[in-house]
Amino acid sequence: MSTTRICMISNPTSGNNRKWQAHIEARLAAYPQVAHHVTRSPQEAEALVPQLAASRPDVVVINGGDGTIAAALGMILSHWPRESLPLIVLLPGGTANMTAGDIGTASSHRRALKRFFRWLDCGAPLSGDIRARHIMRVTGAADGHIRHGMFLGTGAIMQATRFAHKTVHSRGLGGELSLGMVLIRSVWGLIRQDARFYQPTHVAMTVQNGTGADVTRDTAPMLILVASTLGRLFLGIRPFWAKQQAPIGLTAIQGGARRFARAFPSVLRGHPNRHVTLENGYESFRGARIELRFDGELNLDGELFATSGGDVPLVIEAEGPIRFLRPK
Numbered sequence: 001m002s003t004t005r006i007c008m009i010s011n012p013t014s015g016n017n018r019k020w021q022a023h024i025e026a027r028l029a030a031y032p033q034v035a036h037h038v039t040r041s042p043q044e045a046e047a048l049v050p051q052l053a054a055s056r057p058d059v060v061v062i063n064g065g066d067g068t069i070a071a072a073l074g075m076i077l078s079h080w081p082r083e084s085l086p087l088i089v090l091l092p093g094g095t096a097n098m099t100a101g102d103i104g105t106a107s108s109h110r111r112a113l114k115r116f117f118r119w120l121d122c123g124a125p126l127s128g129d130i131r132a133r134h135i136m137r138v139t140g141a142a143d144g145h146i147r148h149g150m151f152l153g154t155g156a157i158m159q160a161t162r163f164a165h166k167t168v169h170s171r172g173l174g175g176e177l178s179l180g181m182v183l184i185r186s187v188w189g190l191i192r193q194d195a196r197f198y199q200p201t202h203v204a205m206t207v208q209n210g211t212g213a214d215v216t217r218d219t220a221p222m223l224i225l226v227a228s229t230l231g232r233l234f235l236g237i238r239p240f241w242a243k244q245q246a247p248i249g250l251t252a253i254q255g256g257a258r259r260f261a262r263a264f265p266s267v268l269r270g271h272p273n274r275h276v277t278l279e280n281g282y283e284s285f286r287g288a289r290i291e292l293r294f295d296g297e298l299n300l301d302g303e304l305f306a307t308s309g310g311d312v313p314l315v316i317e318a319e320g321p322i323r324f325l326r327p328k
């Protein structure tokens, strides 16, 4: 039997889990070495995580979507000593599963479960494919809450999110293909400057990359603004091309950006072509701490919330790294 101490947090309300949770629980019954906890709200997870920290597991398995993963990681960072964080294993229990996708565990939910149980059957080895990622700690929301996330977006990301909720997720569709459909529809709206998608938000930015060389940009209309600690978002999209060594990628495309239809595909690939220039309205940065000043809404791993606006900046700081184990 495995000597690896494993605990697992499941959010049964996350996208895929609504279908799979009963199956997962039934299979876990044969693995008493996994201390499985089902949480139905972030508050339940808040109450649980200090107990988990006290039991010092080697591995914490998070079975949920991007929001659940980010919330659980934020709680883990505040209850574990930094030098002895557990290894994290992800099961893609959500709808978009962007974080699990970047770690390589989301191409198919069925395959992820198969690999996970095979890993348990092999004694849950702690060596293998380990990927380190930071997480963003976000403060400055209107409600005063501190949040964590791996992907943040505003501008056209908000219109795309609303479109996704209304027309795609409401039909029970999830995964990378549904995100691809939303992307294609949104890009078409942006190319045509359709007001349902083309709504720039005025943002001022300061990016610190830890070398003391801050980059500041005055308030400008932003068509798309995305920040992430992930390498790959979905369908191979890597929209960050700055070369500095810092954990958070930030890409800003201004309202009125020129040559959009020609430039944007290369932005998505992270290999900017000759149209992707500052003069044309495209810029990418890397930072360890970013301040955004704007009055509006943003999407952090699927959760929508408002900034405080005015002079209170939204502050995004990198925490971690966190080590993710991908069962083979």
Ligand SMILES: Nc1ncnc2c1ncn2[C@@H]1O[C@H](COP(=O)(O)OP(=O)(O)OP(=O)(O)O)[C@@H](O)[C@H]1O
Pocket (backbone or CB within 6 Å): 009, 010, 011, 012, 013, 014, 015, 016, 039, 040, 041, 042, 045, 064, 065, 066, 067, 068, 069, 071, 072, 093, 094, 095, 096, 097, 098, 301, 302
């Ligand atoms: N540990 C938890 N247990 C239960 N609910 C949680 C937990 N952590 C976060 N939540 C709540 O779950 C919701 C987010 O769900 P989650 O992101 O896991 O699923 P999803 O939206 O289907 O997936 P995805 O974000 O991958 O599209 C939010 O309402 C959040 O407040």
